[in-house]
Amino acid sequence: MGSQWLQFVASGVTSGAIYALVALGFSIIYNASGAINFAQGEFVMIGGMSAVTLVAAGLPMPVVVPLAALTAVVVALLLEKLAIEPARKASTVTLIIITIGASLLLRGLAQLVWDKRIHSLPAFSGDAPLQFMGATVLPQSLWVLGGAALAVGALSWFFGRTLFGKAMLATSYNPLAAQLVGINTRTVLFVSFGLAGMLGALAGVLIAPITFTSYDSGIMLGLKGFAAAMLGGLGSFNGAVLGGLLLGLAEALGAGFVSSAYKDVIAFVVLLAVLFFMPGGLRGARRSDRV
């Protein structure tokens, strides 16, 4: 019984770490623009798919990961420059619709550049499972946790210790005041997309050896990352990490003890419950003003 619990917790934390990375991407762009970027899942897909291509080209893993992340960053920056920037002054609804268009476009392009098949990526350090107190843990899970922890650490250093990171935080609190003290909010939005692309791609590369990847694998990961961001409180970085881990655990335990057919439903039930009962999320209460 104990080992079964441990097994579910291990797999829950693994997928939770991935949701946390995706949720961070949502929060960063939300803070800079007030919009929800529905193409966030596509950044994850681009990370995974380009890693598959790079590995097939014979490159070693330490080169593949930064290159795959770079690909997604370039795509994200292009998206910001070509589609978001021209509509910068438009309403939030318009921006949301543009990102939905971008997600369709990127998925369509992925079908052409790659194909419609499902691809696998070799695990970073072998497939031999590790035994831990009666539970079986894939070495790749440790890579996922380590990679995610590293990314979160780097991000908190960036936002807490660098001038530009602080400028981005200032913009999220009050764009007008940020502009008045000389922060270029257009650059902030541009960099936000780059960061979100990088986090998404990192999630995509880390998870691809466990769940495989295909042109449409970004849809579900994106939507679940979004649910995680809402659970933690949209715009809050601690909340995104917390929300991701909780969602991953809820999903793994729900699939293990309740029904595996409805595993994918859990994230959305959580999303609805958050909206109905605590719309600010766990850590984002300051945004929940009622009409």
Added chain:
Amino acid sequence: MERAAPTASELARARLRRWAFDPRSGLLALAVVIVLLPLFLSNNYFYDIAIAVALNAIVCVGLNLLIGYAGQISLGHAGFFALGGYGSAILSGSQGWPVWLSMLTSCAAVGLLAFVVGRPTLRLKGHYLAMATLGLGVIISIVVSTEDRITGGPDGLSVPPLALFGWVVRGEHTWYWIACSGLLLAVWLAQNLIESPAGRALRALHGSEVAAETLGIDSARYKLQVFIVSAVFAAVAGTLTAHYAGFITPAKASFMHSVELVIMVVFGGMASVFGAVVGALVLTTLPQLLTVLKDYEMMVYGVVLIATMVFFPQGIVPTLARWLAWWGRR
């Protein structure tokens, strides 16, 4: 100084402009198009497309009220559409209810569901409805493909034909008139709603939510009303589609279908009832014409959506209407 008397052509232009912006003339024009269209529909395939356009247009007219007038997006309208279709299919099929009763029941149930979801989320400022409908839509789509004993699962479910007091509706020609009458009714209802206190309140909200609220407008209530109306429109179109096609699959409930519906509304024009009809027309017929481009369909949708939002944020029909107005004033 005395103003010069308007010339005949100025008068004609002014009259044309007044006519073009009168909602009743739009409804009349739509009716004329519907009556004349069968002259050009040479076979059942074209009828089939015309029916699909009319049924999609019903959903879009409703969704357009929500997006254009209440300023809220729904990313789960395919869920309401499919729930209407599946509900009516199951009640009239395995439960043996009369078709008209099962259609009414499932549409009412969808209205109730919209109330339950809309009431807490529309009280919040921001785009929480988009997220709630997104979640609800995905849940509905997973449930209909998982509960295969009731819904037939991913293979779909066959649906009994529409029957009214012993008269069984069959054939594309009869269905054309049913679908188009439904569309006319939907447009008429939508126009009335826009001119009603609820519609005027929503337009005031669009101008300034704070100003409207100081005048005592309960914005949450009006947004909720419009949301329920739009969900019921989707459910009606869903039941009609299911009984017309005789078959329904979980694809009708997919997130992608919800996005397609939003594309139709946005492309045709937000806050324009006829924009919604034009959007449904263009985006339903385009994939039929461009079957060679099947592999590029998703890309084309994406580009259409982005380009519309960047270059014609108002949509096609309002942009054309503005040009017409400019020409009339010249």
